[in-house]
Amino acid sequence: MTRLLNPLPLLNDIFLRALRSQPTAYTPIWIMRQAGRYLPEYRALRAKAGSFLGLMKNPDAATQVTLQPIERFPLDAAILFSDILTVGDAMGLGLSFAEGEGPRFETPVRDEAQVKALAVPDIEAKLPYVMTTIKQIRRELTTADGHQKLPLIGFAGSPWTLACYMVEGGKSADFRTIKSMLYKRPDLLHHILDINARALCDYLDAQIAAGVNAVMIFDTWGGVLSDEAFASFSLQYTTRIVAELHARYPDPVTRPPIIVFTKGGGQWLERTAACQADAIGVDWTTSLSQARERLSYKNTGRYTALQGNLDPTILLSNEQVIRAEARKTLEDYGPTPGHIFNLGHGVLPITPPEHVGALVDEVHTASRAIRLAK
Amino acid sequence: MTRLLNPLPLLNDIFLRALRSQPTAYTPIWIMRQAGRYLPEYRALRAKAGSFLGLMKNPDAATQVTLQPIERFPLDAAILFSDILTVGDAMGLGLSFAEGEGPRFETPVRDEAQVKALAVPDIEAKLPYVMTTIKQIRRELTTADGHQKLPLIGFAGSPWTLACYMVEGGKSADFRTIKSMLYKRPDLLHHILDINARALCDYLDAQIAAGVNAVMIFDTWGGVLSDEAFASFSLQYTTRIVAELHARYPDPVTRPPIIVFTKGGGQWLERTAACQADAIGVDWTTSLSQARERLSYKNTGRYTALQGNLDPTILLSNEQVIRAEARKTLEDYGPTPGHIFNLGHGVLPITPPEHVGALVDEVHTASRAIRLAK
Numbered sequence: 040m041t042r043l044l045n046p047l048p049l050l051n052d053i054f055l056r057a058l059r060s061q062p063t064a065y066t067p068i069w070i071m072r073q074a075g076r077y078l079p080e081y082r083a084l085r086a087k088a089g090s091f092l093g094l095m096k097n098p099d100a101a102t103q104v105t106l107q108p109i110e111r112f113p114l115d116a117a118i119l120f121s122d123i124l125t126v127g128d129a130m131g132l133g134l135s136f137a138e139g140e141g142p143r144f145e146t147p148v149r150d151e152a153q154v155k156a157l158a159v160p161d162i163e164a165k166l167p168y169v170m171t172t173i174k175q176i177r178r179e180l181t182t183a184d185g186h187q188k189l190p191l192i193g194f195a196g197s198p199w200t201l202a203c204y205m206v207e208g209g210k211s212a213d214f215r216t217i218k219s220m221l222y223k224r225p226d227l228l229h230h231i232l233d234i235n236a237r238a239l240c241d242y243l244d245a246q247i248a249a250g251v252n253a254v255m256i257f258d259t260w261g262g263v264l265s266d267e268a269f270a271s272f273s274l275q276y277t278t279r280i281v282a283e284l285h286a287r288y289p290d291p292v293t294r295p296p297i298i299v300f301t302k303g304g305g306q307w308l309e310r311t312a313a314c315q316a317d318a319i320g321v322d323w324t325t326s327l328s329q330a331r332e333r334l335s336y337k338n339t340g341r342y343t344a345l346q347g348n349l350d351p352t353i354l355l356s357n358e359q360v361i362r363a364e365a366r367k368t369l370e371d372y373g374p375t376p377g378h379i380f381n382l383g384h385g386v387l388p389i390t391p392p393e394h395v396g397a398l399v400d401e402v403h404t405a406s407r408a409i410r411l412a413k
Numbered sequence: 414m415t416r417l418l419n420p421l422p423l424l425n426d427i428f429l430r431a432l433r434s435q436p437t438a439y440t441p442i443w444i445m446r447q448a449g450r451y452l453p454e455y456r457a458l459r460a461k462a463g464s465f466l467g468l469m470k471n472p473d474a475a476t477q478v479t480l481q482p483i484e485r486f487p488l489d490a491a492i493l494f495s496d497i498l499t500v501g502d503a504m505g506l507g508l509s510f511a512e513g514e515g516p517r518f519e520t521p522v523r524d525e526a527q528v529k530a531l532a533v534p535d536i537e538a539k540l541p542y543v544m545t546t547i548k549q550i551r552r553e554l555t556t557a558d559g560h561q562k563l564p565l566i567g568f569a570g571s572p573w574t575l576a577c578y579m580v581e582g583g584k585s586a587d588f589r590t591i592k593s594m595l596y597k598r599p600d601l602l603h604h605i606l607d608i609n610a611r612a613l614c615d616y617l618d619a620q621i622a623a624g625v626n627a628v629m630i631f632d633t634w635g636g637v638l639s640d641e642a643f644a645s646f647s648l649q650y651t652t653r654i655v656a657e658l659h660a661r662y663p664d665p666v667t668r669p670p671i672i673v674f675t676k677g678g679g680q681w682l683e684r685t686a687a688c689q690a691d692a693i694g695v696d697w698t699t700s701l702s703q704a705r706e707r708l709s710y711k712n713t714g715r716y717t718a719l720q721g722n723l724d725p726t727i728l729l730s731n732e733q734v735i736r737a738e739a740r741k742t743l744e745d746y747g748p749t750p751g752h753i754f755n756l757g758h759g760v761l762p763i764t765p766p767e768h769v770g771a772l773v774d775e776v777h778t779a780s781r782a783i784r785l786a787k
Contacts, residue, residue: 213761218726222734265697265724267741305680306698323639324680350639352592360596367641387587 046252046293047187054116054190058253058296058317060342060377066369066406067115068399069192072385073108074120078392080107091136095121098172105176109189111392112399116190116253117176119246121169123196123257126238127205129165130157140209147208149216154227159238162245169242173249193251195242197258197301198235198280199273205231214263221272228272236276240283247288247295255298255320256280262303269307278314285315298346302384308333318344322383327372344377351382354390354398361394362401369406374413380406420626420667421561428490428564432627432670432691434716434751440743440780441489442773443566446759447482448494452766454481465510469495472546479550483563485766486773490564490627491550493620495543497570497631500612501579503539504531514583521582523590528601533612536619543616547623567625569616571632571675572609572650579605588637595646602646610650614657621662621669629672629694630654636677643681652688659689672720676758682707692718696757701746718751725756728764728772735768736775743780748787754780 049055054067075081081104088094095101104120124142128134133145148154163170173193180188195201206217206228220228243254261273281297288294300320304311312319312334321330327348334343353364365380372378380402386395423429428441449455455478462468469475478494498516502508507519522528537544547567554562569575580591580602594602617628635647655671662668674694678685686693686708695704701722708717727738739754746752754776760769 213726215726215729215761215763218724219729222727222730222738262698266700266703268724269698303677303698324636324643324677326640329640350592350642352587352589353596355589355593356596364596387589389589 046250047181047185049190049252050182050186050188051115052190054379055252055296057377057379058298058344060317060344062376064407064410065403066372066378066380068380068402069114069116069118070108070386070395070398071382073112073114073118073395074104075386076388077386077390077395078107078111080111091122092134095125096168098168098175101168101172102175102179105172105191106179108395112396113403114189114399116192117180118192118255119169119173119176119194119251121172121194123194123259124201124204125166125169126160126162126195126235126242127201129160129162129242130205130238131160132205137209142204143209144204147216148205148231149220151224151227154230157231157234159234159241162238162241166242166245170245170249173246173251177250187252190252191250192253192255192298193243193246193295194255194257195239195246197256197261197273197299198232198239198276199261199264200257200259201235201239202228202231203260205235214260221268225272232272232276236279240280243280243284244287247284251295253296253298254284255300256316258299258301258304261301266306269301269304270310273301274307274311274314277311281314281316296344298379300346305330309339312339312341312343315341316343318346318377318379320381321345321347323348323350324383327368327378331372331375331377342377344379345372346379346381348381348383349398351384351387351390354382354386354394356394358394358397361397362405365398365401366405369402369409374410420624421555421559423564423626424556424560424562425489426564428753429626429670431751431753432672432718434691434718436750438781438784439777440746440752440754442754442776443488443490443492444482444760444769444772445492445756447486447488447492447769448478449760450762451760451764451769452481452485454485465496466508469499470542472542472549475542475546476549476553479546479565480553482769486770487777488563488773490566491554492566492629493543493547493550493568493625495546495568497568497633498575498578499540499543500534500536500569500609500616501575503534503536503616504579504612505534506579516578517583518578521590522579522605523594525598525601528604531605531608533608533615536612536615540616540619544619544623547620547625551624561626564626565624566627566629566672567617567620567669568629568631569613569620571630571635571647571673572606572613572654573635573638573647574631574633575609575613576602576605577634579609588634595642599646606646606650610653614654617654617658618661621658625669627670627672628658629674630690632673632675632678635675640680643675643678644684647675648681648685648688651685655688655690670718672753674720679704683713686713686715686717689715690717692720692751692753694755695719695721697722697724698757701742701752705746705749705751716751718753719746720753720755722755722757723772725758725761725764728756728760728768730768732768732771735771736779739772739775740779743776743783748784 305325679699
């Protein structure tokens with residue numbers, strides 16, 4: 040089933056053009072967790088809402104939080120304020136956030152009966168607040184003369200990453216519970232991943248229908264797998280989502296670009312890019328110039344943009360260092376089209392906001408200069 | 414200065430032969446943290462000693478702990494029971510181990526005065542218990558007719574990994590303190606790393622003089638660095654240690670082989686191997702067959718053995734799975750000389766000891782069969 044997209048023309052579309060590996064006058068930038076704890080205006084809203092979950096499930100509040108960073112900095116995209124695990128909540132697993140401990144599911148999925156009881160949830164019925172928030176953000180981004188100021192990014196966790204929290208119940212140092220399942224009962228894990236892939240596909244589709252202009256799949260924990268297990272328990276299912284979204288939105292010109300990011304997945308770039316995503320996220324352990332070469336048209340027969348990859352701890356230093364490191368990153372990638380500047384992981388809560396401002400400014404200024412000097 | 418080595422002939426030298434990329438009738442195996450909490454006999458001794466530090470600093474106890482796993486399993490090497498951070502203790506930083514929290518230094522090194530006060534310690538004077546333990550283990554490994562049963566491995570943390578604990582004071586989720594120093598005051602960090610490299614070189618040299626047959630450098634936290642920072646803040650200093658040890662022990666036939674292991678360093682194998690170590694450790698995120706090809710004589714002009722790389726969580730499954738995964742790992746590497754079987758990280762404390770027994774048995778049996786079938 041193909042859905043009708045009804046986008047407004049964008050005032051700033053360089054993020055989308057870079058995702059499609061088209062030339063841009065400068066390098067677009069957005070920042071993972073750009074709406075979050077490092078911003079005092081976020082902390083104020085968070086305190087009023089009482090909890091992260093309360094903030095996320097309230098469309099007015101979630102809209103405000105989404106817009107906060109783009110009001111402060113000239114970022115090239117907004118990203119929906121939400122969580123990578125909402126689909127597990129829609130499955131009835133009871134998502135909660137313990138202070139300083141990250142997300143938890145109240146009822147982890149561990150034995151055969153629990154696994155077999157899982158079903159693909161009715162996304163529109165279970166996660167209405169997400170779609171309401173997206174529509175509200177789109178309205179807020181709309182100008183009086185019928186333009187959209189910036190693109191809006193939707194997102195979800197990858198099937199494997201969602202499964203990690205579903206099986207472990209929360210964060211894990213060694214993923215012993217889900218890996219025990221992987222090695223002892225791979226059939227059960229494949230069952231979970233199949234359901235996750237279908238649910239996440241419906242979820243991203245619903246986000247697109249509600250109005251996001253690009254989607255990102257966060258495979259936060261793919262990098263803890265062995266080379267072989269990554270292919271069969273993570274990438275295989277991410278690939279299915281990309282293929283199904285392409286089937287639902289077959290026009291390559293109008294469909295929202297897809298970004299896939301596996302933290303710690305630098306060794307698997309070629310294989311990951313073969314999932315046909317428009318862009319691959321890379322963290323700071325991977326050289327951008329080498330990644331660009333490895334995923335070049337010459338080597339892969341297709342264009343893949345790259346998103347990344349500054350170490351977030353660099354934003355703890357000072358303006359001078361931040362600007363120098365930003366230039367190094369831009370120069371490492373070079374003037375070739377297809378780079379979206381970002382950190383290699385979420386911005387740290389202790390980051391001074393003005394350091395983010397310096398980064399955004401330097402990326403815009405220096406990337407223009409690099410293109411003109413060419 | 415070249416020291417005289419006075420080794421006894423080894424009853425089982427296949428570990429050393431594999432490290433030198435020579436043919437062996439089967440694949441040798443030892444296991445990171447093979448002497449440790451998963452063994453009930455270790456937990457008994459640990460309880461008697463009162464603390465990890467007490468155990469490590471008592472040569473009788475440390476000798477017993479070193480020998481425990483080789484008495485239980487037909488492993489191909491013993492590894493000194495000690496810690497990767499002893500040299501920091503020798504520098505007077507006050508090493509301690511809080512239960513369940515890992516190592517800590519009481520007085521972290523953070524400001525310029527603290528950095529400039531650091532000095533290369535007199536290893537023999539400050540760490541006599543390590544050398545006494547090594548000599549005692551060697552005596553215990555000696556047979557009545559003048560052979561040594563198995564090779565003994567000595568080790569230390571890499572200059573960067575030691576610096577992580579020196580600057581952070583303990584474990585860190587994001588290494589924000591040392592990375593802030595790296596980006597704001599690289600001169601201070603280089604000063605620390607220079608002292609660490611010289612101290613660690615003296616330390617490994619002292620271990621060799623006391624009788625270890627091979628040394629391993631654990632770069633446990635190299636993988637948290639950016640591609641560029643890894644080269645200048647970690648690998649550069651590890652390379653210096655290897656070069657200096659080669660200068661002190663110039664005979665390639667008799668000098669103890671050196672193993673370098675960067676956890677999460679799969680993207681940097683070629684560069685790491687260029688440090689001239691005899692063997693490179695790899696974790697489970699790296700394909701052994703690809704690593705073997707990347708570091709082959711054809712591609713690098715030298716022989717480099719590989720050590721690894723089973724995911725430690727596989728040992729939580731069951732005998733059948735463990736044996737199947739061990740065979741897959743062996744087949745992935747193939748019958749080419751130069752593989753030392755190991756896990757990709759330390760054995761988990763909740764591992765049933767009989768699972769380790771099954772792994773050792775399967776590696777020995779299956780690797781022989783693979784060679785004979787060729």
